[in-house]
Structures are given as structure tokens and as C-alpha cells.
Amino acid sequence: MFFKRSIGLIFSPYSSMRKISLESTWSEYIWILILTIIYFISTNSVHFWLNGLSGALCLYGGTIIFFSLLPSSGTIQEKMQRLIKTWTYTLLPTLIWFYSTLFFYFLIPPPRTTSILGQSFSIFYIAFSMSLLIWKLILTYLCIRFSLRIHLYRVIYYLLIYLALSIPLWIFLYNMGISRIPFV
Amino acid sequence: MVVEPNDLGIPFLTIPYRKINVFFKTAPFIFIVPLSILGAIGLVYLFGILAVRLVSLLQYGF
Numbered sequence: 001m002f003f004k005r006s007i008g009l010i011f012s013p014y015s016s017m018r019k020i021s022l023e024s025t026w027s028e029y030i031w032i033l034i035l036t037i038i039y040f041i042s043t044n045s046v047h048f049w050l051n052g053l054s055g056a057l058c059l060y061g062g063t064i065i066f067f068s069l070l071p072s073s074g075t076i077q078e079k080m081q082r083l084i085k086t087w088t089y090t091l092l093p094t095l096i097w098f099y100s101t102l103f104f105y106f107l108i109p110p111p112r113t114t115s116i117l118g119q120s121f122s123i124f125y126i127a128f129s130m131s132l133l134i135w136k137l138i139l140t141y142l143c144i145r146f147s148l149r150i151h152l153y154r155v156i157y158y159l160l161i162y163l164a165l166s167i168p169l170w171i172f173l174y175n176m177g178i179s180r181i182p183f184v
Numbered sequence: 185m186v187v188e189p190n191d192l193g194i195p196f197l198t199i200p201y202r203k204i205n206v207f208f209k210t211a212p213f214i215f216i217v218p219l220s221i222l223g224a225i226g227l228v229y230l231f232g233i234l235a236v237r238l239v240s241l242l243q244y245g246f
Contacts (some may be wrong), residue, residue, distance in 0.1 A: 002234035012210050034207075110240040114236055122224075122236045123221075126220075129242060131220040131222060138208055181242070
């Protein structure tokens, strides 16, 4: 079911995210958790994985609590249940990006140069990252829309508040050496 | 119905919003991938070495 929903989020994100907010089961999320733990363990040689994993879990929990407390339809508990379902699936592009970055780090180690090959790889890597970022933004928008059941303007307003609070936290995590790119 | 359809207040905004929205509801990668490739080429062309440094920064980012 997890793989079916993941494929659904690629080809029809709107209807898939709506279904996830309504009828997904808790057992589906174990795959995301396993993939996240495997990712952080596999970076063991580069960073202290426990710091990264605890940072990611704090960001995940903090995000769900933050959006649950914002005014919208439903009780805090209902919103939290829907958010856990949908926000977990928005971690898919994040996981794909981090896994591929890890892969490229060992395949073509940085730093990049301004040679033709270096620039070609830079174009490919930026395009790849932008695609995943746009997909992530679509999923995030749908997650908030279906979990809190609010309209476009309010989704944008809530996202701006979220970013205003999160960016200083991401900088703090960067300065503490926990994560360079936030795992959200 | 889980949520009401979005209404941006004025038809001048709502109509184009709904037309654009259709592309992102089903198979968004048909539009996302070409847009990203064009954006990446534009970034490397405009910012040159800065874009290449950004890639190095992102590659160290995990």
C-alpha cells in the first residue's frame, strides 16, 4: 500500500493526498521511518547519525504540533491525526533528495568545477533538486489543505508563519552542526 | 467533499488559478521537469561560478 500511494503521489498528487488524509493506516508510515533511520545510519561515516536523526524527529514532531495548533476546522486531535498521515508522505521527496545526494557524494565527490563536465553536472543536479523541491511544495500545500481543511490564502499565510519560525531554527541546527540542510 | 473548491475572491484570479491548478493535480512532472531544466540552465548561465558553488554546497549538505 505504501508503494502504491507513493506512486500515486507522483502521478496524481491531489487525489492521492486526499485519500491519504482520509483512509491511510498507521502501518504504512513504518516504511518512511525505516528509510529515514537507514539513511541516517548510512551517513555514519560522515556525521554523527544520532544527532541528525534526533534533529529530524524534532523537526517532524514540531511541525505537526505547530500546524495542529493553528485555527481551522476540527479538534486538535483530529488535525494531528490527519497531519501525521499526510506530513509523513511529504517526506518522500526529502528522502529521495537525501539518498541521491549521498549517492552522488560518493559517485562524483564535490567540489564541482567550471569545466564543461562540472557545469553539465551542475545543471543536472540543480534541475533534479528543483524538481523535487517543486514536488515537495505541491505535497506540502496539499497536506496542509487536506489536513486542516483550509483555503489557499490561509495555507499560504500558515506556511509563511511556519517559515518565519523555522528558518531561525534551521540556522541554529546548522550552527550546532546537527544538519546542514534541514530534514523536513 | 473534503474541502470546498478554492475561490480567490475575484474571477480575474480564480479562473487562471483553476486553469493552472489542473496541470499540478495530475502528472505534474510533465511540467515540473522541463521547468526545472530551463531554470537550472538559466541559473548556471546567469550566475556561472556561483551556481556551481551552490551545487558543491548542496552536495556537502547531508
